[in-house]
Amino acid sequence: MPYVIALWHQKGGVAKTTTALSLAASLAERGQATLLIDLDPQGNLTSGLGCDPARMRGSVADVLLGNDRLVTVSRPTDVSGLDLVPSNADMLTLPRWLHLREKYEPLLRDSLARPELQRYAFVLLDCPPLVGPLTITALTAADLALIPTQCEYFSVQVLNNSLELIRLVRGRTNPELAYRILVTLFDGRGLLHGRVLAHLQQHFAPALFQTVIGVDSKLRESQLAGRPITVHAHSSRAAQQYRQLAEELLTYAQRP
Amino acid sequence: MPYVIALWHQKGGVAKTTTALSLAASLAERGQATLLIDLDPQGNLTSGLGCDPARMRGSVADVLLGNDRLVTVSRPTDVSGLDLVPSNADMLTLPRWLHLREKYEPLLRDSLARPELQRYAFVLLDCPPLVGPLTITALTAADLALIPTQCEYFSVQVLNNSLELIRLVRGRTNPELAYRILVTLFDGRGLLHGRVLAHLQQHFAPALFQTVIGVDSKLRESQLAGRPITVHAHSSRAAQQYRQLAEELLTYAQRP
Ligand SMILES: Nc1ncnc2c1ncn2[C@@H]1O[C@H](COP(=O)(O)OP(=O)(O)OP(=O)(O)O)[C@@H](O)[C@H]1O
Ligand SMILES: Nc1ncnc2c1ncn2[C@@H]1O[C@H](COP(=O)(O)OP(=O)(O)OP(=O)(O)O)[C@@H](O)[C@H]1O
Ligand SMILES: [Mg+2]
């Protein structure tokens, strides 16, 4: 069974998509076959890999509605060892249908348990910034909720809501769900980020990744170019930091 | 009737809440009585004014469910001329109830038309980063959708979705709805933001505010302090820029 990671934080703009893209590419680079699934109707993960969400025929919506399998809607990317299940316009109305279905929560976990998915070492799920059926089905399928957060008041303020949903899912559909917090968009120039980081280290120490991802404009450029940072700017600081995160994650998940 | 502005962009983290706070405080400073309504279950607008969403008794949820009026759930802030309708935990389950009601869209517009609300010159609505009933009721009530956007690929990519929802609401429940785009978090140091700004000026020129809000760490500090930027750092660059935006808006809305 692949190790499943859900990128989740209710706060918007904390680098959930950027982390899904960069971490998946770093894992693929180390020979760990990885599948990315875009669960966000915005489709940033899809466009960050150079695909146009408006032109994607299949998406995870087809799978959760029972019309298709993950293996048929997934597609290879320019990065060897990295495949993508894109997002498209169907993702917008999907939550309403899921709400109506009895017990929709395990649908994604069940699709990931199918034999043809076992060739992946990792599956990364990019969630939208909201508490809803798409996020709940992702957290039900996940081994780990990876919570990217900025060192800013609004992101930390909302952290409790994001952890609350994890506790809720743990209590109902996924008792094994673990979580880890990753500091992103860190800007060492001012004092504020350092102070908030110290606060996070004090209150969340065991759950905090050692790796901190700094602000790096090469990441923005790589998204415009539709390529992950490890390909677009191979030796940039951000690429090195996300490789370090991949290393830390492999140790945490006790994978070779 | 107050002039109603909805802060809306489906992209997360583009400074919707920061703009609602800073623009409202700048309008109040000029003697324009302003009401802020927090429509986001995250409650960042509420905490940015120093209140704890977990301890707020009333919210807009009570009003939209028909249990209370806006005037009873609103509360004064430390800024004279600026009142707040806070967010609380009830906001999380509200969308599900609204979905079940026939014709929920005009509920907020009807509450804003009540006589006791006519003393406000402006009402600002802070929306969550998702297409759902809370955003639709806000856009139905609004004269103007103010779309903050970063000069980054993901924000611009999602802009079409945000504009699509505006067109949809215009076609159904609010034919008069206008929109204007505001560039936020602008970082003049690199080349990327300048290039994307030129792209926005080319494709969205008539809808773009002249004012551009630059990155300013004083804004982050002001949120930690629970005070708007015009109070926390009166003569900072961000405070000046948001005052300039208030000026531009007053001309656009043809208000004295
Ligand atoms: N380390 C970084 N350095 C510079 N820019 C970054 C970094 N990480 C992310 N960004 C930029 O910040 C913005 C927000 O990141 P991203 O879209 O990945 O966040 P998100 O949490 O997925 O947002 P949403 O909540 O809308 O899904 C993007 O424009 C991205 O390019
Ligand atoms: N001009 C600026 N300079 C520096 N930091 C800023 C600026 N504007 C906003 N920020 C910071 O960027 C982060 C995102 O802003 P904000 O939370 O207002 O965006 P949002 O669009 O409301 O997010 P969400 O989609 O989660 O509701 C916050 O931590 C805020 O403090
Ligand atoms: Mg995202």
Ligand SMILES: [Mg+2]
């Ligand atoms: Mg906000």
